[in-house]
Amino acid sequence: MLKKKNIIGLVLLLFVGILLFYRYVQIGVELNQLYCFIGYYIFAIVVFVYSYIRFNNALNPISILIPFIFELSYSFLQFSVDQKGYSVNTFFVVNLSIIFYLFFASIDYSYVPIGFLKLDTKLRLLLLRLLSISALITFVLECFVFGYIPILNITSVDVYNDTNGKLIPFLHYFILLNAILPSWSYIFYKEKIITKREFFRISFLSLFILLNYLSKQLYLICGITFFMTYTFYNKVSFKKIFRIVGVALGVFVALIFLRIDSESTFSAAELYRAYAGIENDELTLLESFFVLYSSIRFTVLDEMINFSDSIHFFGFGIYTFRPILSLFLIEKTGLVQRIPELDSELRVGTFLADPYLDFGFFGVIFLNAFYGFLALRYYRQYHNRRPEAIVKFAIIVFCILMGMFVNYFGSMLVWIGLLFNKIMVGGLVKNNNL
Numbered sequence: 001m002l003k004k005k006n007i008i009g010l011v012l013l014l015f016v017g018i019l020l021f022y023r024y025v026q027i028g029v030e031l032n033q034l035y036c037f038i039g040y041y042i043f044a045i046v047v048f049v050y051s052y053i054r055f056n057n058a059l060n061p062i063s064i065l066i067p068f069i070f071e072l073s074y075s076f077l078q079f080s081v082d083q084k085g086y087s088v089n090t091f092f093v094v095n096l097s098i099i100f101y102l103f104f105a106s107i108d109y110s111y112v113p114i115g116f117l118k119l120d121t122k123l124r125l126l127l128l129r130l131l132s133i134s135a136l137i138t139f140v141l142e143c144f145v146f147g148y149i150p151i152l153n154i155t156s157v158d159v160y161n162d163t164n165g166k167l168i169p170f171l172h173y174f175i176l177l178n179a180i181l182p183s184w185s186y187i188f189y190k191e192k193i194i195t196k197r198e199f200f201r202i203s204f205l206s207l208f209i210l211l212n213y214l215s216k217q218l219y220l221i222c223g224i225t226f227f228m229t230y231t232f233y234n235k236v237s238f239k240k241i242f243r244i245v246g247v248a249l250g251v252f253v254a255l256i257f258l259r260i261d262s263e264s265t266f267s268a269a270e271l272y273r274a275y276a277g278i279e280n281d282e283l284t285l286l287e288s289f290f291v292l293y294s295s296i297r298f299t300v301l302d303e304m305i306n307f308s309d310s311i312h313f314f315g316f317g318i319y320t321f322r323p324i325l326s327l328f329l330i331e332k333t334g335l336v337q338r339i340p341e342l343d344s345e346l347r348v349g350t351f352l353a354d355p356y357l358d359f360g361f362f363g364v365i366f367l368n369a370f371y372g373f374l375a376l377r378y379y380r381q382y383h384n385r386r387p388e389a390i391v392k393f394a395i396i397v398f399c400i401l402m403g404m405f406v407n408y409f410g411s412m413l414v415w416i417g418l419l420f421n422k423i424m425v426g427g428l429v430k431n432n433n434l
Contacts, residue, residue: 027282096361183226392421
């Protein structure tokens with residue numbers, strides 16, 4: 001059953017929805033757009049209520065999709081000149097994706113991890129240390145290629161763009177895995193495989209290396225995996241955590257807007273409206289932000305679906321199995337070439353694009369059902385206190401949160417993260433003496 005605080009939160013969400021509906025009526029938004037917005041908005045709330053009753057936990061395999069549904073609801077409000085109504089095929093792709101994900105994230109089946117290649121403690125420890133050393137060696141080699149240590153030149157060089165073109169193939173995968181090393185080392189520390197000192201040493205080295213690459217994706221997956229690892233082993237006050245995160249985000253956003261205002265004669269709201277192609281001056285900064293980084297992503301999805309239909313395109317797995325193509329240099333050698341209009345990684349058309357581009361409606365149904373299956377399976381393993389599931393479920397959460405942009409389910413970071421997690425942590429049993 002819902003607790004009092006949950007009911008209060010739901011009432012507030014409904015109240016916000018009503019206020020937004022009234023506001024957009026006042027500024028002249030078309031009623032058909034408003035009906036779609038409020039319909040999906042209420043649907044997101046209903047899904048959350050169902051997920052909480054189903055799992056008796058606010059964080060569950062269904063609730064992690066709710067922010068995406070809220071963003072979808074807002075995308076029906078066409079504030080930007082770049083937005084337009086969705087085609088019938090796009091409408092079906094979006095709704096089938098959500099329905100099949102939710103269905104397979106709800107049903108019951110066996111949740112016991114599949115056991116293979118279980119290492120003894122010494123081999124697990126050896127692999128952890130090898131990954132840490134390999135990440136350090138790769139970082140040093142790439143610094144020689146860059147010609148400098150990125151963090152020391154952050155004010156004088158466009159570090160992100162300059163370094164991205166000089167990454168060492170294959171070896172750079174150790175840098176990707178480096179984002180999960182703090183979580184694995186903490187698991188090993190809590191399971192008494194390594195000492196507290198070694199945990200701090202590995203974590204400090206990992207974080208220093210990550211700081212040099214300015215990758216928001218690596219920062220996010222590092223933060224999510226370590227947060228879920230820490231809360232797995234420790235009792236924490238989620239209220240305090242949410243307050244700290246809220247204050248930190250508020251300060252970060254405020255600093256960005258102050259910088260924009262100080263560097264331009266225009267206000268931050270005016271600049272965001274210009275970037276997003278918004279002609280209505282009544283839209284606030286926050287609303288413009290959502291249009292630019294959320295609503296337009298669904299417009300790109302619609303354009304990709306319609307273009308693929310017009311040329312009868314089928315990718316046959318070049319999006320879903322991108323890590324395999326990357327591993328064998330299939331794209332770099334020219335054996336497979338992406339059509340620029342259908343490059344989902346560059347165009348950023350949400351995680352719903354890849355399944356359709358690869359396999360049509362079959363891909364939409366099967367792959368989203370598979371994502372829901374994995375989310376529930378890993379959540380149940382996490383809920384049953386299996387250390388192996390910590391990073392696995394955290395990775396699923398990361399993929400869904402990043403789903404507003406690209407399909408991380410088909411990324412090398414996720415594939416190798418799951419593989420090494422299975423090898424290193426697979427079969428571990430939580431130390432009940434902690």
